[in-house]
Amino acid sequence: MPAAGTGTGTAQIGVTGLAVMGRNLARNFARHGYTVALHNRTAARTRALVADFGHEGAFVPTETAADFVAALERPRRLLVMVKAGEPTDQVIDEFAPLLEPGDVIIDGGNAHFLDTRRREARLRERGIHFVGTGVSGGEEGALEGPSIMPGGSAESYESLGPMLEAISAKVDGEPCCTHIGPDGAGHFVKMVHNGIEYADMQLIAEAYDLLRRVGGYTPIQIAEIFRTWNTGRLDSYLIEITAEVLAHTDSTTGKPFVDIVLDQAEQKGTGRWTVQTALDLGDPVSVIAQAVFARSASGHTDLRQAYRGLDGPTAHPMATADSNAFADQVEQALYASKVIAYDQGWKMILDGSRDYDWSIDQGAVARIWRGGCIIRAAFLNRISDAYRQRPDLPSLLADPAFADEVTGAQDAWRSVVATAAASGVPAPAFSAALAYFDTLRAGRLPAALTQGQRDFFGAHTYHRTDRPGVFHTLWAEPGRAEVQQS
Template sequence: MSDASAHIGVTGLAVMGRNLARNFARNGFTVAVHNRTPARTRALVDEFGHEGTFVPAETAKELVAALQRPRRLMVMVQAGEATDAVIDEFAPLLEAGDMIIDGGNAHFADTRRREAALREQGIHFVGAGVSGGEEGALNGPSIMPGGSAESYAVLGPMFEAISAKVDGEPMSTHVGTDGAGHFVKMVHNGIEYADMQLIAEAYDLLRQVGRYTPAEIADVFRTWNTGRLDSYLIEITAEVLAHTDADTGLPFVDIVADAAGQKGTGRWTVQSALDLGSPATAIAQATFARAASSQEALRTAYRELPGGVSPDLTRSEAARFTAQVEQALYASKVIAYDQGFTMIRDAADEYGWDIDLGAVAGIWRAGCIIRAAFLDRVRAAYAESPALPSLLSQPEFAAEITAAQVPWRETVASATRRGIPVPALSAALAHYDTLRAGRLPAALLQGQRDYFGAHTYRRTDRPGSFHTHWAKADRPETQS
């Protein structure tokens, strides 16, 4: 092996790892590459060696020897045990000040554990969320690195060089310490679940209520993509709906099985929201909707049960309904993103992370799956008021939600009357109504809890915790 010349090493050369290595090389960095199967390493160099300078390594020792100090090693393997195995293999070969970067979809709790363990050895561990899929990895992803400020001082310029850009601004920032980067990436994916489900429900309503064809709905989405709903997901939805299956000549969407898969980050988001007590209900319902779609036996049992009525609309009524759906989709999208940002803030309070929500919105404007035009406004809202408790506290967003009130409610009501499932749209509206309510039935819940479990309750007229002796009506309440 030649002298240490590589700026960064990448181990794990499946699609994401290979494309990130190529991205680094294309941006002028010398990249040491390694894979458990040496043939994959050789194939990368043979096929893409003209794109930049690669240093192939067949063993862990060769890879480490090829790296400049402080060594920067990016791990791109499957989350979980595989990541731990790679860390266990490489950590003994590294020295204090060196860095291991996990660019996979790791659970943030695992990242916190690994960061703490490696910190004891003087090694910086960086959990870096990378969004944008294989195309983003190659051409410019959104990167959400956690870890120490010292590590970002070294890695930041490299990540910023390979990231997506908006008007020259890189889509990478230091998110926070230990697991903050992977937590933010997890929430990004949870928002992605919600956004996709909301779009799917809007499509279903236009199809079943408006009686539009997939091609006609594609045109609707193209129109929406020129306005406030401008986003990557709206853009690709139009492409999917316009696509015709080559074998049957049918709309592509009609020949795809209606059972959605998931890789786990949506579940992690929901589980973490429960742990934090953060009401990410639209994200949760989107995740459960995927789970329900794959419950074949359960769906069969329910299929013949009665539903709602589906009166036909005139074309003018369908056009009016389409405008209502746009309002409902936009309002629900704002709620879903607000739930995500609230969850990040709640986690920052819980784990001691100093996360700039405006900066997070900023790096989601390009390179990632949930990139959307309105994130410019989200970034501006948090830049103006970093302690903003909700996006709906910002006057412009509040005005839009106010304008959406009637069509949002009519859309959900129309779906309910017709028996069309809209779990995410309904959850977003219910979340809005829950938080705007002057008084909630939680008061009754507290009474129930005190009755069966003596859990106590607080009163509205004086401070303290109280318990009522329910079995003896003549005995007074007690204060604790």
């Protein structure tokens, strides 16, 4: 364990940007025996951290950029915890001139991975390592042990990795931290993590809505259902906290907490980035996309007002005996849809790794997501095992165990989606997951007709099923002759 100390050149790590996440990561490092240099644009925040938590370890408070850099031992390691975008560039521009070749700047914010690639290339020219690092777990995870996804060079990980592994969450003695890959790989994987998180949350919300509006359960009863589910294959952090939220009663009104919260979901942008990037990669992340769109739709009050009151079916709560069976069907639909959402995310990581030449270890991603992060779940152990047995796994459903579970759940899954449609209860993520499953298992798709349409109006050509080559039909000419393109 590194020795504690204070003064010039004694800090093993420095943290600049001491809002909640930066403060808690600094405390986490200090709790693990590292001497931590502190810096914040507002010096009062630095002083407050030392006053409140100085007993937890060795801190070196500084007020200027020069003093902050001087407090760090070589190679210097600076963790930047500021708002993504221009503020991050401003901090880099402030500190980079004070650094020397071999020093390391770590960006622990939710930066776009293309920004990280740009910054890494620019600083590499000066001999400075730039490590875009995904950190998941919220403020509690930052303090107690997050899941950490560092990118950057292999050389920078030799210096930084042991420290990040020390403060990360641990599962079965393994740190929830690994070197993801070069330049922007870490922030890319964190972005996809957040996209999966959007999907997971939307699927859970749809399950709640169906249990309440169709099953006739109260929020308190649904909380108990979720607690039961959390003892089985759906065991996860998000299911756990969902039960807590649903069981909570508003102290002012005495109503269920979920009934006094405005039904407009906000977002920070990482889910939207996931969908935009998936479009660039050609990856159909339909469940993630529907989760992002559902949040967007919830905020369009003008549109919702225009549609409200239009004719359509109304959900009628079931009898108790039927609702018990329906709850079991919803559990199966939720699990199957969740597997599809994760599968879409894993395929996106595979394709991003290929396009950007990152060589990301899919199994390692599953291992570091087992603890600390928001989407941590028991079935990530099984995903990790699946990739350990077959590192080139093209899809989770290529694993026999996952395939059996999803196909075994499909009768209940289809019934839930049909019931939702018949009852007028929106279930866009459940529906998208099922449609994705049916699309990929189909022997033949109507894409053939789409390609024919494209050839008709734009001469975009097509391939035939019976012989190789590229063809175009002369649609405007008599006889509509077919010509093979050279």
